[in-house]
Amino acid sequence: MEKKSVLERLHETQDKEKEKNYISEQKASELLKENSDSLSHIYGVATFYTMLSVKPRGRYIIRICRNLACHLENADSVAEELKNLLGIGFGETTTDGKFTLEESSCLGMCSVAPAMMINDEPYGNLTPEKVKDIIESLKAGSKK
Amino acid sequence: MKFFRTHILVSKDSKSMFAGAETVEKLLVEEIKKQGLGEEIKVISTGSIGFEGTGVTIAVYPDGIVYSPVTVSDIPEIVSEHLLKGRVVKRIAFPIKTSKMPSGVTFPEKVIGIQKRIVLKNVGFINPENIEEYIAQDGYSALAKSLCDMKPSDVISLITASELRGRGGAGYPTGLKWAAAAEVKGDCKYIICNADEGEPGTFKDREIMEGDPHTLLEGMAIAGYAVGASVGYIYIRGEYAISINRLNKAIEDARSYGLLGKNILGSGFDFEIEIKKGAGAYVCGEESALIESIEGSRGEPRKKPPYPVVSGLWAKPTVVNNVETLANVPRILENGAEWYKSLGTEGSRGTKLFSLMGDIKWKGVIEIPFGTPLSKIVMNIAGGLKNNAKLKAVILGGVSGYLIKPEELDIPVDFNSLARIEAGPGSGSIIVLDDSRDIVDIVKNIAEFFKHESCGKCTPCRIGTDQICEIIDRFFYDEGSEDDLNKLMRLSETMFQTSFCALGQTAPNILQQSLKKFRGDWERHFFKSE
Numbered sequence: 001m002e003k004k005s006v007l008e009r010l011h012e013t014q015d016k017e018k019e020k021n022y023i024s025e026q027k028a029s030e031l032l033k034e035n036s037d038s039l040s041h042i043y044g045v046a047t048f049y050t051m052l053s054v055k056p057r058g059r060y061i062i063r064i065c066r067n068l069a070c071h072l073e074n075a076d077s078v079a080e081e082l083k084n085l086l087g088i089g090f091g092e093t094t095t096d097g098k099f100t101l102e103e104s105s106c107l108g109m110c111s112v113a114p115a116m117m118i119n120d121e122p123y124g125n126l127t128p129e130k131v132k133d134i135i136e137s138l139k140a141g142s143k144k
Numbered sequence: 145m146k147f148f149r150t151h152i153l154v155s156k157d158s159k160s161m162f163a164g165a166e167t168v169e170k171l172l173v174e175e176i177k178k179q180g181l182g183e184e185i186k187v188i189s190t191g192s193i194g195f196e197g198t199g200v201t202i203a204v205y206p207d208g209i210v211y212s213p214v215t216v217s218d219i220p221e222i223v224s225e226h227l228l229k230g231r232v233v234k235r236i237a238f239p240i241k242t243s244k245m246p247s248g249v250t251f252p253e254k255v256i257g258i259q260k261r262i263v264l265k266n267v268g269f270i271n272p273e274n275i276e277e278y279i280a281q282d283g284y285s286a287l288a289k290s291l292c293d294m295k296p297s298d299v300i301s302l303i304t305a306s307e308l309r310g311r312g313g314a315g316y317p318t319g320l321k322w323a324a325a326a327e328v329k330g331d332c333k334y335i336i337c338n339a340d341e342g343e344p345g346t347f348k349d350r351e352i353m354e355g356d357p358h359t360l361l362e363g364m365a366i367a368g369y370a371v372g373a374s375v376g377y378i379y380i381r382g383e384y385a386i387s388i389n390r391l392n393k394a395i396e397d398a399r400s401y402g403l404l405g406k407n408i409l410g411s412g413f414d415f416e417i418e419i420k421k422g423a424g425a426y427v428c429g430e431e432s433a434l435i436e437s438i439e440g441s442r443g444e445p446r447k448k449p450p451y452p453v454v455s456g457l458w459a460k461p462t463v464v465n466n467v468e469t470l471a472n473v474p475r476i477l478e479n480g481a482e483w484y485k486s487l488g489t490e491g492s493r494g495t496k497l498f499s500l501m502g503d504i505k506w507k508g509v510i511e512i513p514f515g516t517p518l519s520k521i522v523m524n525i526a527g528g529l530k531n532n533a534k535l536k537a538v539i540l541g542g543v544s545g546y547l548i549k550p551e552e553l554d555i556p557v558d559f560n561s562l563a564r565i566e567a568g569p570g571s572g573s574i575i576v577l578d579d580s581r582d583i584v585d586i587v588k589n590i591a592e593f594f595k596h597e598s599c600g601k602c603t604p605c606r607i608g609t610d611q612i613c614e615i616i617d618r619f620f621y622d623e624g625s626e627d628d629l630n631k632l633m634r635l636s637e638t639m640f641q642t643s644f645c646a647l648g649q650t651a652p653n654i655l656q657q658s659l660k661k662f663r664g665d666w667e668r669h670f671f672k673s674e
């Protein structure tokens with residue numbers, strides 16, 4: 001087996017950053033020594049993939065699917081409700097650093113559309129009411 | 145071994161977990177104990193039995209009754225009525241089980257008699273996290289057979305004779321691909337399983353990985369033996385957490401049983417499998433971009449030729465196969481090429497998995513022989529349209545696929561028949577649209593997806609996807625024109641002819657077909673000066 005690739009190291013780096021879910025410039029430079037790539041190459045990789053971020057994000061990354069199967073089941077109204085509840089737009093993080101809202105491509109949950117993921121956990125059959133419950137329980141800290 | 149009169153299978157997959165499958169399972173076990181049935185009834189976690197979107201699903205075996213959706217409050221009744229007194233709780237008994245089935249058939253056949261579950265034979269039936277249950281279903285016997293009784297070239301001949309074609313979209317003959325990699329000199333080769341599954345509307349590979357991960361590992365090991373590779377990678381999208389966990393467990397178990405690792409079954413053949421996680425980029429499903437991504441770089445497609453079978457991962461010969469393709473392999477080894485060819489049609493052997501969604505009654509993953517008419521899939525298996533609405537169109541093969549009109553619905557779903565209407569099964573996605581849908585709205589959504597997912601390496605796709613969105617927006621505001629339609633047509637043609645990879649070449653597919661088949665929908669959004 002080969003040594004870990006830049007992408008794998010970036011995954012690991014971000015996974016360890018549980019509160020802010022991102023890859024800081026400092027952490028990226030540490031990879032530089034180990035993997036002896038140029039910083040611009042590392043940056044190029046980190047910015048290519050939507051699951052990686054070089055900007056600090058929230059504790060909970062909410063990724064809502066906007067693709068066709070979800071679109072057909074009113075994903076737009078769910079997305080609007082999320083924006084209202086959190087008071088942020090796509091790509092933004094709440095001021096308390098708890099939530100980041102992102103648009104996502106198909107999550108492979110189309111049979112239970114509309115769908116979203118919060119960190120590693122998928123949610124489906126969403127309605128504006130259901131996301132309200134989910135967000136409120138996360139705000140109250142009753143879920144992990 | 146302890147004998148249980150009844151087994152209850154609880155589907156625990158990504159579609160039922162959020163609906164509370166874990167809680168239902170836990171409470172079910174408690175209730176069974178409470179009602180004194182703990183010695184007679186066993187509860188087992190499985191993958192999905194196929195129909196999703198309803199909620200938590202459980203199956204009672206050998207009775208062949210499926211309950212869905214099961215909520216916490218239904219549990220006492222199911223236990224006291226069905227399990228204690230033998231009376232089916234009709235209120236939530238699954239509708240597809242109402243037809244009479246002969247006794248003696250196995251559970252999956254009983255429940256889903258209309259399908260032909262070969263690749264999925266274990267899914268929803270065994271516990272995916274228990275290697276012994278897999279082995280009890282003849283698991284790993286196909287690998288044993290190849291290693292002990294066959295030369296690598298025999299395995300390739302068998303796969304070639306079965307006429308298995310790739311299930312990742314392009315339908316390339318698997319035997320030919322393997323033979324090409326086997327021919328290249330050198331002892332360092334790779335098998336890559338493409339589990340990126342990013343085509344919107346596609347979730348069939350997930351069903352295999354969540355429900356029966358060992359079938360995939362076995363298929364990969366056989367492929368490795370056939371082409372002379374000793375390392376396999378599963379490139380899986382980062383979003384598939386349950387699949388990743390179950391595959392990791394399966395790899396670990398297979399290793400400890402000596403079914404992966406050094407000197408498998410004393411044959412002298414070594415094979416390791418490792419998981420590589422993607423990070424959210426649709427283009428990484430394209431095989432050369434996928435290879436770049438495993439190497440750790442940006443997932444941008446490479447120039448072809450050379451093809452991966454000649455120069456792939458770290459410039460070594462590499463076979464890239466889809467999950468479903470590899471999951472077919474153990475079945476072919478077990479039952480032979482003639483058996484396999486008896487399923488499906490000329491040029492399209494075996495079965496095909498389809499993900500069903502949109503304006504239909506039952507959504508989920510099904511497996512049927514190639515050649516089944518699309519109308520049967522939509523009207524019978526998927527239960528027809530919701531609210532008995534009228535059909536407007538079917539999108540076959542994902543958003544880079546084909547737009548099928550109602551009058552084309554009787555077409556058999558196989559490569560040759562579909563080629564007659566310039567279509568194909570693609571990724572196996574079937575999205576059904578009823579006649580309240582506006583094609584312009586659908587195409588707009590698809591165009592935005594491609595704009596987002598274009599990797600930016602080549603101009604026709606990077607600029608083309610952006611321009612298409614801009615023009616479609618004019619129709620969205622009822623400001624379109626004949627001239628715009630011509631522009632869209634020209635742009636699609638340019639992208640089709642000059643894009644560097646298949647993403648850009650297929651991105652305008654649905655758009656182009658909609659301009660021909662649903663022009664009226666576009667014209668309704670023309671600018672009207674009043």
Ligand SMILES: Cc1cc2nc3c(=O)[nH]c(=O)nc-3n(C[C@H](O)[C@H](O)[C@H](O)COP(=O)(O)O)c2cc1C
Pocket residue numbers: 309310311312313314315316338339340341342343426427428429430431432464465466467469470645646647
């Ligand atoms: C943009 C794009 C995305 C693709 N996504 C996938 C995918 O998610 N899974 C897959 O198996 N093949 C995908 N393919 C096809 C692969 O490039 C390749 O043909 C396939 O994995 C070969 O496996 P097969 O011969 O078993 O079908 C994609 C192709 C393109 C151009």
Ligand code: SF4
Pocket residue numbers: 427445597598599600601602603605606643644645646647648649
């Ligand atoms: S066609 Fe699109 S996805 Fe493919 S290389 Fe060009 S820009 Fe990238």
Ligand code: FES
Pocket residue numbers: 065066067068069070071105106107108109110113114115344345346
């Ligand atoms: S389209 Fe939203 S999960 Fe597939």
